[in-house]
Amino acid sequence: MTAQANNSGLIALAVDDEDRGLEEITYQLNRSPRVARVLTAFDAAEALRIIRSDDPELRARAQAGLCPVDVVFADIFMPGLDGVELGKVLAAFREPPALVYVTGDENRALDAFEVGAIDYLVKPIKSERVDRALRTIDRMRRSKEDQAAATPAEDEVIPVELGGTTKLVPRSTIRYVEAQGDYARLHTTDGSHLVRIPLSQLEERWSEVGFARIHRSYLVSLPLVSELRMSSSGYSVRLGAGDQAIELPVSRRHTRALKDRLVRAPKNGWGPTR
Numbered sequence: 001m002t003a004q005a006n007n008s009g010l011i012a013l014a015v016d017d018e019d020r021g022l023e024e025i026t027y028q029l030n031r032s033p034r035v036a037r038v039l040t041a042f043d044a045a046e047a048l049r050i051i052r053s054d055d056p057e058l059r060a061r062a063q064a065g066l067c068p069v070d071v072v073f074a075d076i077f078m079p080g081l082d083g084v085e086l087g088k089v090l091a092a093f094r095e096p097p098a099l100v101y102v103t104g105d106e107n108r109a110l111d112a113f114e115v116g117a118i119d120y121l122v123k124p125i126k127s128e129r130v131d132r133a134l135r136t137i138d139r140m141r142r143s144k145e146d147q148a149a150a151t152p153a154e155d156e157v158i159p160v161e162l163g164g165t166t167k168l169v170p171r172s173t174i175r176y177v178e179a180q181g182d183y184a185r186l187h188t189t190d191g192s193h194l195v196r197i198p199l200s201q202l203e204e205r206w207s208e209v210g211f212a213r214i215h216r217s218y219l220v221s222l223p224l225v226s227e228l229r230m231s232s233s234g235y236s237v238r239l240g241a242g243d244q245a246i247e248l249p250v251s252r253r254h255t256r257a258l259k260d261r262l263v264r265a266p267k268n269g270w271g272p273t274r
Contacts, residue, residue: 010035015043037057053068055068067095071098072098074101160193173190175188176220176224178218199213206219214251215249220248225239234249236250
């Protein structure tokens with residue numbers, strides 16, 4: 001890993017399996033006043049390990065609901081997972097980083113933009129093209145921050161009866177909801193509460209504020225989804241991290257819609273629960 005401190009705040013990750021290509025993009029990024037830190041990886045697997053690492057700065061960003069890095073500059077042709085496949089993995093993140101391809105092949109632009117790439121730079125790269133891509137990413141980030149600050153979501157309060165006492169549960173504390181017949185169990189950060197509301201009704205009410213149905217039995221808070229996993233038995237989501245993490249199944253019928261919403265979530269301004 002390499003790093004250089006500036007004042008703009010962008011954290012960039014450069015990925016290339018060739019030393020010369022990696023050195024060139026690292027140099028171009030380090031010279032930009034918009035970039036605060038540059039990380040490097042020799043392949044996609046190492047890039048994903050860096051993003052998920054215990055680096056204090058990256059971990060703090062993840063805990064705040066941000067992607068640990070702001071932008072990934074990746075080559076397309078790499079051993080193992082290639083750049084386009086890496087882009088598909090990044091697109092499934094709750095808060096995906098911006099993606100810029102840096103490659104010697106002029107014929108993969110369509111593939112690049114289909115996975116949501118911001119720009120497509122052909123080697124040998126020119127400093128003005130890198131600067132243009134960074135300007136676009138910086139502008140997108142600032143616009144997103146302004147939108148989130150200008151339109152805070154109202155936090156609904158759900159009354160819960162507990163032995164003659166009515167407890168008011170803020171929606172923002174709910175991690176996921178579990179169907180239990182005509183009732184729903186609200187799993188919060190400090191326990192669970194049973195309410196007489198069908199899961200389908202909560203799904204309809206909370207769809208526009210960041211909740212998604214992942215299974216006939218579960219409704220989850222999208223800002224808390226830290227991973228979407230695939231195994232031989234199907235997909236599952238992981239909520240949170242550390243000792244508080246929980247894994248829930250995703251049914252086949254809900255998988256496509258969930259993927260679409262996870263990719264679309266940053267555009268809607270959904271952020272972490274604070």
